[in-house]
Amino acid sequence: xxxxxxxxxxxxxxxxxxxxxxxxxxxxxxxxxxxxxxxxxxxxxxxxxxxxxxxxxxxxxxxxxxxxxxxxxxxxxxxxxxxxxxxxxxxxxxxxxxxxxxxxxxxxxxxxxxxxxxxxxxxxxxxxxxxxxxxxxxxxxxxxxxxxxxxxxxxxxxxxxxxxxxxxxxxxxxxxxxxxxxxxxxxxxxxxxxxxxxxxxxxxxxxxxxxxxxxxxxxxxxxxxxxxxxxxxxxxxxxxxxxxxxxxxxxxxxxxxxxxxxxxxxxxxxxxxxxxxxxxxxxxxxxxxxxxxxxxxxxxxxxxxxxxxxxxxxxxxxxxxxxx
Amino acid sequence: xxxxxxxxxxxxxxxxxxxxxxxxxxxxxxxxxxxxxxxxxxxxxxxxxxxxxxxxxxxxxxxxxxxxxxxxxxxxxxxxxxxxxxxxxxxxxxxxxxxxxxxxxxxxxxxxxxxxxxxxxxxxxxxxxxxxxxxxxxxxxxxxxxxxxxxxxxxxxxxxxxxxxxxxxxxxxxxxxxxxxxxxxxxxxxxxxxxxxxxxxxxxxxxxxxxxxxxxxxxxxxxxxxxxxxxxxxxxxxxxxxxxxxxxxxxxxxxxxxxxxxxxxxxxxxxxxxxxxxxxxxxxxxxxxxxxxxxxxxxxxxxxxxxxxxxxxxxxxxxxxxxxxxxx
Numbered sequence: 001x002x003x004x005x006x007x008x009x010x011x012x013x014x015x016x017x018x019x020x021x022x023x024x025x026x027x028x029x030x031x032x033x034x035x036x037x038x039x040x041x042x043x044x045x046x047x048x049x050x051x052x053x054x055x056x057x058x059x060x061x062x063x064x065x066x067x068x069x070x071x072x073x074x075x076x077x078x079x080x081x082x083x084x085x086x087x088x089x090x091x092x093x094x095x096x097x098x099x100x101x102x103x104x105x106x107x108x109x110x111x112x113x114x115x116x117x118x119x120x121x122x123x124x125x126x127x128x129x130x131x132x133x134x135x136x137x138x139x140x141x142x143x144x145x146x147x148x149x150x151x152x153x154x155x156x157x158x159x160x161x162x163x164x165x166x167x168x169x170x171x172x173x174x175x176x177x178x179x180x181x182x183x184x185x186x187x188x189x190x191x192x193x194x195x196x197x198x199x200x201x202x203x204x205x206x207x208x209x210x211x212x213x214x215x216x217x218x219x220x221x222x223x224x225x226x227x228x229x230x231x232x233x234x235x236x237x238x239x240x241x242x243x244x245x246x247x248x249x250x251x252x253x254x255x256x257x258x259x260x261x262x263x264x265x266x267x268x269x270x271x272x273x274x275x276x277x278x279x280x281x282x283x284x285x286x287x288x289x290x291x292x293x294x295x296x297x298x299x300x301x302x303x304x305x306x307x308x309x310x311x312x313x314x315x316x317x318x319x320x321x322x323x324x
Numbered sequence: 325x326x327x328x329x330x331x332x333x334x335x336x337x338x339x340x341x342x343x344x345x346x347x348x349x350x351x352x353x354x355x356x357x358x359x360x361x362x363x364x365x366x367x368x369x370x371x372x373x374x375x376x377x378x379x380x381x382x383x384x385x386x387x388x389x390x391x392x393x394x395x396x397x398x399x400x401x402x403x404x405x406x407x408x409x410x411x412x413x414x415x416x417x418x419x420x421x422x423x424x425x426x427x428x429x430x431x432x433x434x435x436x437x438x439x440x441x442x443x444x445x446x447x448x449x450x451x452x453x454x455x456x457x458x459x460x461x462x463x464x465x466x467x468x469x470x471x472x473x474x475x476x477x478x479x480x481x482x483x484x485x486x487x488x489x490x491x492x493x494x495x496x497x498x499x500x501x502x503x504x505x506x507x508x509x510x511x512x513x514x515x516x517x518x519x520x521x522x523x524x525x526x527x528x529x530x531x532x533x534x535x536x537x538x539x540x541x542x543x544x545x546x547x548x549x550x551x552x553x554x555x556x557x558x559x560x561x562x563x564x565x566x567x568x569x570x571x572x573x574x575x576x577x578x579x580x581x582x583x584x585x586x587x588x589x590x591x592x593x594x595x596x597x598x599x600x601x602x603x604x605x606x607x608x609x610x611x612x613x614x615x616x617x618x619x620x621x622x623x624x625x626x627x628x629x630x631x632x633x634x635x636x637x638x639x640x641x642x643x644x645x646x647x648x649x650x651x652x
Contacts, residue, residue: 135626301466
């Protein structure tokens with residue numbers, strides 16, 4: 001019961017932080033409107049998927065350093081396949097790329113289980129491999145994306161019986177994010193596999209002794225991570241219209257948001273909601289600093305400091321909780 | 325193989341070789357290094373000469389020092405991902421300040437942020453018990469931000485790599501790179517600290533079983549604080565050497581060395597979970613990775629294929645090494 005309350009308290013705290021930041025934004029920039037919120041969400045999209053990928057793996061007690069590289073591979077694959085192809089061709093590309101992500105993630109998991117090398121080292125190696133693959137597919141940013149796919153993240157969703165003032169605040173990007181995450185996460189959380197993922201993250205030995213197949217669960221966790229990374233890669237291609245073979249800053253951001261979101265790096269604790277809110281908060285901080293006309297270089301310092309301080313505070317609270 | 329002990333005759337050869345290797349974990353690494361050099365010689369006859377060796381050693385040294393930071397932190401079950409930032413900061417500061425204030429003050433100024441970042445890492449990991457991965461990523465981020473702000477204040481001054489650093493980084497005296505003048509004492513110091521001092525033993529103890537170490541009276545935070553400050557200082561020194569070698573200070577100077585430094589320590593047999601490993605293996609690991617990079621460059625493959633092979637080989641070596649050392 002107590003861990004449950006504490007977990008929810010963390011998410012609630014993040015929500016309060018988000019609301020405070022939103023109010024600050026409005027105070028700084030009274031014109032901040034629905035359009036700006038929409039572009040914030042579009043910017044958040046690839047970050048949020050990277051964070052989701054990392055979250056699943058971290059809950060299973062691992063860590064995936066190859067998230068950003070997987071996103072690069074899937075992004076360039078999608079861009080290269082859709083380049084010059086017809087609009088309906090994209091209907092085949094999307095499932096193919098998602099399956100590709102699933103396979104790449106499963107490959108990570110398989111290598112970890114099979115070689116018995118620690119996950120940091122395996123995913124560090126596959127980071128190089130995936131980077132190489134991305135460069136072989138496209139050696140410079142290029143490719144294309146189908147128009148209807150690009151339209152998927154721009155604009156808002158018209159909902160009947162709701163005034164325009166409300167729907168304006170529900171950008172399509174947010175809807176896409178929520179649907180994609182929910183479709184994978186909610187069934188997973190309720191399934192035996194989801195429970196097994198939490199179990200092996202909590203204690204591999206205990207899980208093994210209660211009949212959980214540790215190897216299979218681990219591979220599945222990494223595969224789901226790969227699936228989320230593929231969604232991230234697709235969203236990158238959608239929002240820019242091209243594929244970029246050089247991985248973006250998503251690895252660092254994903255690890256940071258996972259920890260800020262209350263998922264313990266040791267595994268077995270936390271959910272998906274916390275990290276997603278955390279990544280939105282981090283992006284909003286960046287927006288606020290830009291609106292305040294802070295030197296963009298100083299923004300990096302402030303982001304880093306926030307991360308360090310929050311993590312220290314979290315560790316300190318956890319320590320006091322243990323001692324009591 | 326000179327295992328000719330009388331009692332070993334009954335054991336089959338394969339098992340005997342395996343036992344020999346697991347007793348001396350450095351032997352397979354040396355064999356791998358020799359194999360790589362032989363492969364290089366076959367692919368490009370005549371390439372392996374005195375100049376090539378000096379050059380390889382020159383490029384392996386900054387990597388070996390950074391990998392030393394990883395080795396020491398990994399022994400306690402940690403990792404230091406701020407080393408590339410610290411090295412870049414030291415390199416950039418020395419090449420902007422040494423012109424005005426002279427080499428001594430320049431180096432002192434360059435190592436100051438290293439100490440500060442090390443202190444922050446040590447406090448975070450040792451006292452607040454933050455996961456080292458996160459803590460060092462965060463301080464690295466702060467460091468790079470500070471460096472970007474600093475860069476704007478010195479645009480007018482411009483950058484110039486001090487002469488003594490380029491001498492140290494690129495110079496070769498009588499066939500030996502000058503960088504060895506710095507590296508041999510540094511390596512000796514690390515080896516001495518790890519193998520012969522109480523502090524070194526505490527590092528292994530904390531990494532092997534932190535609870536046991538604490539119950540036997542080790543003050544955890546003091547060990548960790550000293551470790552991370554030391555690691556950061558080493559990274560700063562590596563940065564000074566590297567800028568002398570590359571001669572083009574930039575804000576992403578040492579970034580390409582970060583992941584290879586982790587890989588070098590891992591290939592050298594240091595466990596990422598702590599308690600096992602040593603610096604000799606890491607030096608061999610750094611040499612192996614440097615020779616491997618040369619080999620992949622010589623094969624004239626596209627950049628993508630080179631990265632794929634690099635990643636696969638690191639994984640393969642680590643996996644094979646674990647099998648050899650652990651299967652008894």
